[in-house]
Amino acid sequence: MTIHDKPLIAIVGATSKQGRSVTATLLQSQRFRVRALTRSKDSPSARALRALGAEIVTVPLELGRTKELVGAFEGAAGAFLMTPPIAPPDTSEAPLGRQLADAAVEAGVGHVVFSTLENVEKITGGTKYAPHFTDKAEVADYIRGLPVSHSFVMLAFFYTNLMEYYVPRYDGDTLLLPIYLPEDFAAPFVDPLTATGPVVLEIFSHPERYNGKTLPIVGDIISPREIVDTFRRVTGLKAEYRNAFSRDGLLRYFPEFAPNELLVRETLGMVEYAVEYGYFSGEHDLGWSRRLDPDTLNWEQFLRTTGWRGEKRAFGL
Numbered sequence: 001m002t003i004h005d006k007p008l009i010a011i012v013g014a015t016s017k018q019g020r021s022v023t024a025t026l027l028q029s030q031r032f033r034v035r036a037l038t039r040s041k042d043s044p045s046a047r048a049l050r051a052l053g054a055e056i057v058t059v060p061l062e063l064g065r066t067k068e069l070v071g072a073f074e075g076a077a078g079a080f081l082m083t084p085p086i087a088p089p090d091t092s093e094a095p096l097g098r099q100l101a102d103a104a105v106e107a108g109v110g111h112v113v114f115s116t117l118e119n120v121e122k123i124t125g126g127t128k129y130a131p132h133f134t135d136k137a138e139v140a141d142y143i144r145g146l147p148v149s150h151s152f153v154m155l156a157f158f159y160t161n162l163m164e165y166y167v168p169r170y171d172g173d174t175l176l177l178p179i180y181l182p183e184d185f186a187a188p189f190v191d192p193l194t195a196t197g198p199v200v201l202e203i204f205s206h207p208e209r210y211n212g213k214t215l216p217i218v219g220d221i222i223s224p225r226e227i228v229d230t231f232r233r234v235t236g237l238k239a240e241y242r243n244a245f246s247r248d249g250l251l252r253y254f255p256e257f258a259p260n261e262l263l264v265r266e267t268l269g270m271v272e273y274a275v276e277y278g279y280f281s282g283e284h285d286l287g288w289s290r291r292l293d294p295d296t297l298n299w300e301q302f303l304r305t306t307g308w309r310g311e312k313r314a315f316g317l
């Protein structure tokens, strides 16, 4: 088989944490070619993907780009679709997801994988506000009605949220970890940088097996108390949990949220949903991704692999 005989997979958000994992895993498998879609082909992240062997295509991930997206999906046997972080009051996430799916269908892509989440609006009868979940669920519903073979992945909370968005801070010699969950509530978490790729590789390797399916990706089910205990044990640092679950707690530790009341509501709505209803609805087999890839990192392995000691880390550019 020459390189040109290998099926081509187009990856939206290829420089994202999820996208990078998918790109690297597909290329390392040597079973697929990868076309990486990015806003900026000269960014360090895009250059890193090119060095791995990906073809880089510039397409802004925004509304009104259907024609460029169709061109970027042309010739692809599969497409991995995801939506970037979009905060309210911006409501472009659902239309953007639909645009990605429409473009994949128009280009004749064989199988699409969309990174989705649960429909919080429907599950909670509209009592919890979490549009970045519900919008993805609505895109998934839309894709179910399109004439294309499709699967969905559904990732747990990212471990990386504590490095990127909810960063610990020192009080004297003690590191305080403000976490957006009650101390003893066990929630599903995952490392998007290593866990997404193996699942998506499996799906694109057997699209007929996974057509119509939603696959959860979970690395650990762990409470903030266990997160902090494990952190202390692995790093040897003094560390304590702080409550960023209530409005007061969230704004005490992350005052930068305050100017965007809708973002505060969304963050609280998301975590209240997770605590009261469960992050994943009951129908999912949360052990599936670990059985597929026994190397999926639990929290302790994530800490040991990354060497994280509480500092802020950026995953973008």
Ligand SMILES: NC(=O)c1ccc[n+]([C@@H]2O[C@H](COP(=O)([O-])OP(=O)(O)OC[C@H]3O[C@@H](n4cnc5c(N)ncnc54)[C@H](OP(=O)(O)O)[C@@H]3O)[C@@H](O)[C@H]2O)c1
Pocket: 013, 014, 015, 016, 017, 018, 019, 037, 038, 039, 040, 043, 045, 046, 061, 082, 083, 084, 085, 086, 117, 132, 155, 156, 157, 158, 161, 192, 315, 316
């Ligand atoms: N955090 C969690 O716990 C969690 C859990 C489940 C699902 N999610 C969902 O995962 C998605 C984010 O995935 P990720 O964390 O892997 O992405 P990420 O690392 O934040 O990267 C997003 C990528 O999207 C591209 N992009 C295009 N337009 C953008 C824009 N307007 N703003 C920011 N990035 C833009 C950027 O690539 P270029 O610059 O190369 O174009 C960037 O690399 C969100 O939809 C989020 O809701 C998050």
